[in-house]
Amino acid sequence: MVMQFKVFKKASPNGKLTIYLGRRDFVDHVTAVDPVDGVLAIDTEYLQGRQVYGQLVCSFRYGREEDETMGLSFQKDLYLASERIYPSQEGREPTKLQERLMKKLGGNVFPFSFQMPLNAPPSVTIQPGKEDEGRPCGVEYYIKIFVGEKEEDRSHKRSTITMNIRRIQYAPTNAGRQPCTIVRKDFMLSPGELELEVTLDKQLYYHDQTIAVRCAIRNNSNKTVKKIRAAVQQSADICLFSGGQYRSTVASVETQEGCPVNPSSSLTKELHLTPTLKSNMDRRGIALDGHLKNIHTNLASSTLLASPENRDMFGMVISYTVKVKLYLGAMGGEMTAELPFVLMHPKPDMRSLMRSDSKAQVETFRSDSMSGTVDES
Numbered sequence: 001m002v003m004q005f006k007v008f009k010k011a012s013p014n015g016k017l018t019i020y021l022g023r024r025d026f027v028d029h030v031t032a033v034d035p036v037d038g039v040l041a042i043d044t045e046y047l048q049g050r051q052v053y054g055q056l057v058c059s060f061r062y063g064r065e066e067d068e069t070m071g072l073s074f075q076k077d078l079y080l081a082s083e084r085i086y087p088s089q090e091g092r093e094p095t096k097l098q099e100r101l102m103k104k105l106g107g108n109v110f111p112f113s114f115q116m117p118l119n120a121p122p123s124v125t126i127q128p129g130k131e132d133e134g135r136p137c138g139v140e141y142y143i144k145i146f147v148g149e150k151e152e153d154r155s156h157k158r159s160t161i162t163m164n165i166r167r168i169q170y171a172p173t174n175a176g177r178q179p180c181t182i183v184r185k186d187f188m189l190s191p192g193e194l195e196l197e198v199t200l201d202k203q204l205y206y207h208d209q210t211i212a213v214r215c216a217i218r219n220n221s222n223k224t225v226k227k228i229r230a231a232v233q234q235s236a237d238i239c240l241f242s243g244g245q246y247r248s249t250v251a252s253v254e255t256q257e258g259c260p261v262n263p264s265s266s267l268t269k270e271l272h273l274t275p276t277l278k279s280n281m282d283r284r285g286i287a288l289d290g291h292l293k294n295i296h297t298n299l300a301s302s303t304l305l306a307s308p309e310n311r312d313m314f315g316m317v318i319s320y321t322v323k324v325k326l327y328l329g330a331m332g333g334e335m336t337a338e339l340p341f342v343l344m345h346p347k348p349d350m351r352s353l354m355r356s357d358s359k360a361q362v363e364t365f366r367s368d369s370m371s372g373t374v375d376e377s
Helices: 094-103
Strands: 002-013 017-021 025-027 036-044 049-060 075-086 109-114 124-127 138-148 160-168 182-185 193-200 204-206 213-217 225-238 245-255 267-273 287-289 316-329 334-344 353-356 363-365 373-376
Touching: 002 160, 017 138, 017 160, 036 075, 036 094, 036 138, 049 109, 075 109, 094 109, 182 334, 193 316, 193 334, 213 225, 213 316, 225 267, 225 334, 245 267
Parallel strands: 025 160, 204 334
Antiparallel strands: 002 017, 002 353, 002 373, 017 036, 036 109, 049 075, 049 138, 124 138, 124 287, 138 160, 182 193, 193 213, 213 267, 225 245, 225 316, 316 334, 363 373
């Protein structure tokens, strides 16, 4: 039986350096982060005594590239880790994946590994408008490999590799309590109050799942509820500067069924919302999970924080709420209730991701792209 797994590959423009990664998605488990490990194939004759360095970089773009003028930059790069890959450092123990790649590739192949800090944010991309040009806003990660005499040397494009990766989070194993809130409103010069109870069927939803919103209205006032509206709001909290919070409605439903809810009456109604990227493809400013070439993306997942008070100063924190609004007419105004929930991907079953094949062993690297397939016995 032959086990297959993907390998991602990219070479420098001059072909003297080639990087191989077993994956481009690295998981933030909140209390720990997967190490970024891979191998580098080097044409050592080209180096002529120089060394090869690797860096793990987090880049945060918070403004449009076309608006950068007179030296103004809307991008901040933070170098999270740096190491010398060649000559290799003593005492390094390669991982199983690195050992397999080194065995398969042979020759001058050297392992490397970077450790992401715990407080760094997940990869996020802000969806640009149709008229926008240049790189989109958001948080992205990449590995940079270059040749130099020392670590501070300026890299040359012909002997430099930059390869994007993603930092992602998966949904927690244990779902939280079922969200529920009760909002009451009284009115000046009017007796009684209006009560709105909103309940979600659960706290944790996976992407593309439908959210069931149960609304219970008890009208003990002299006002009349004429219409009900429910919406899912996505909040992107940009921690780089104060006041940097943006809200976008990614799903909504409006109904007058069961209305008007007159004084001394009640209404219980269930509304359904499905927040998806498909229904927001043309909406500028929506936060998406970090995007890589040829990898499908979706609405940005909720950000899980080990310590909410210790937010990183260059990141984005994504959260979601269901907002239910009652319309009471021109004189009565509005009444609103909000409930937070979590929207994420389920943790994948790694066994199901590994495919087996009983045919002859084949080794393939697609040189026309960054990805390939290695059959491992």
